[in-house]
Amino acid sequence: MLKIGIMGGTFNPVHNGHLIAAKAARDQFKLDKVLFITGGNPPHKKGQPILDGTARHKMVSLAIAGEEKTEACDYEIKKETYSYTFETLKHLKKEYKDAQLYFIVGADSFHDIPTWYKPRAIMELCTILVYDREGYNPKEDLKNIKSEYYCNVEFIKSVKVNVSSSQIRELVGEGKDISALVPKVVEEYIARNGIYRKSDESIKKRLKKALNGERYSHSIGVSSTATALAKKYKVDENQAYIAGLLHDCAKNLSKEQMMQKCEDYDVELDEFEKANPVLIHAKVGARVAEIEYGIRDKEVISAIGWHTLGYVGMGLLEKIILVADMIEPGRHYPGVENLRKIAFEDIDKALLECMNQTVSFNSAKGRDIHPNAYEIIKWLNK
Ligand SMILES: [Fe+2]
Ligand SMILES: [Fe+2]
Structure with a gap:
């Protein structure tokens, strides 16, 4: 039987x-x-x-x-x-x-x-x-x-x-x-799938407290742009939404607070980042998203962590967040309209354009440029 x-x-x-x-x-x-x-x-x-x-x-x-x-x-x-x-x-x-x-x-x-x-x-x-x-x-x-x-x-x-x-x-x-x-x-x-996660509303409430008004609106803009790009490129929209929302969650911390978080959350910085603290908010943000906002999705955390620098071999979600950051509706600069168009046609082409802009913008200001930018340009030009 x-x-x-x-x-x-x-x-x-x-x-x-x-x-x-x-x-x-x-x-x-x-x-x-x-x-x-x-x-x-x-x-x-x-x-x-x-x-x-x-x-x-x-x-x-x-x-x-x-x-x-x-x-x-x-x-x-x-x-x-x-x-x-x-x-x-x-x-x-x-x-x-x-x-x-x-x-x-x-x-x-x-x-x-x-x-x-x-x-x-x-x-x-x-x-x-x-x-x-x-x-x-x-x-x-x-x-x-x-x-x-x-x-x-x-x-x-x-x-x-x-x-x-x-x-x-x-x-x-x-x-x-x-x-x-x-x-x-x-x-x-x-x-x-963000199951059992704190509700989006409680995440937004917390984020609103952590950011100034302008930065918060920017985050909402990146979130919706990233969601639209995710739909276009068949990436999980939920991941794009949350990564976009939280990508700048550490942006309004003071330099001292940022350094304290690096220490508390074991964030390792390379020499370039130490010399250019404006970039650190991405790496710190990734840990803040994980520890303070309860995000456990490694891909989301990685997209937040790399949204300023990018790296050779970066994945689709990471590309989407980096590009969405540059084209969200609150961005106004010459050429942004064209970049918005490209972003929905060819994400690699848009990323290349973002990197070229970063290089020319920073060189015009006499700033150092992170080696990743050149490497990404070489990679995408292949
Ligand atoms: Fe940022
Ligand atoms: Fe941003």
Whole structure:
């Protein structure tokens, strides 16, 4: 008889604890397959804001890719109505006719099962496999449940999960590291899509306080221009939006504050930057965005860090931010109209033009020019 494990959950987001529990259940009970079923709109979480099912399911699919005998199932998120465990089990019973179902739950959910929709039917449809959660005593709960229901319950050995999805959401909101709690692919997906990040409004509020009025309007302009360029060049618009918004987040710091941030946040400066402090705001801004604004997307951080200098081999998002900085609607200088046009036709050509302008503008003022500018010009002319 086929033995199917069912790992249900909101997975908001899926984390290492889920994966460890599923693996342990699979091995201990010799399950033929474990299905990760992303909850659509769990009744017991009614009214709470919850991330869209597609995004949660995507994270599940990423997390289990390459995992043996494990599949992601989108049955619940495809349903338009609330999804009840009882209905899902019934559905699976039909799909896998002669299979034995094993429902894998944390001790917290196990404690709550009697309050779920049709608990009796749930317990009749499957064997429940329980893994430990801090603060719960499933053996005690089992006694209570057994006094009222017929049920098959087994305990998954030596798995205690001390990580929770809500803890992860909070950490991301605070810009903290979650790499020890979720698979790398999930961490990247969260960062890339700005999931659980502080809302754009709170980022804008903070930025408005950090910048003068003119610099803030400029940042809004770069953000919208970068978003439009991202759309044109099929780069993630969300990344462009946030990198544009925060590219100058350190620009209005005083020189002393800037130096202090370099020290506090381990920003290394080259000789040229030490001699030309006006350039430092990019590198410092990258760290400020990361630490103070909670941005974890490495590509966004890199685009902020390189928006003044650029480098040979820079990526599309980095090019977009550098160019958007030069052409946002608040910029007025001879030739800007033409550069705006070029930017939407050929981003490399626009970048080359930006670099040529930087060189001629700074040489006219008798300023030193960073070697990156010449190298980029050579690179793009090839
Ligand atoms: Fe800047
Ligand atoms: Fe700027």
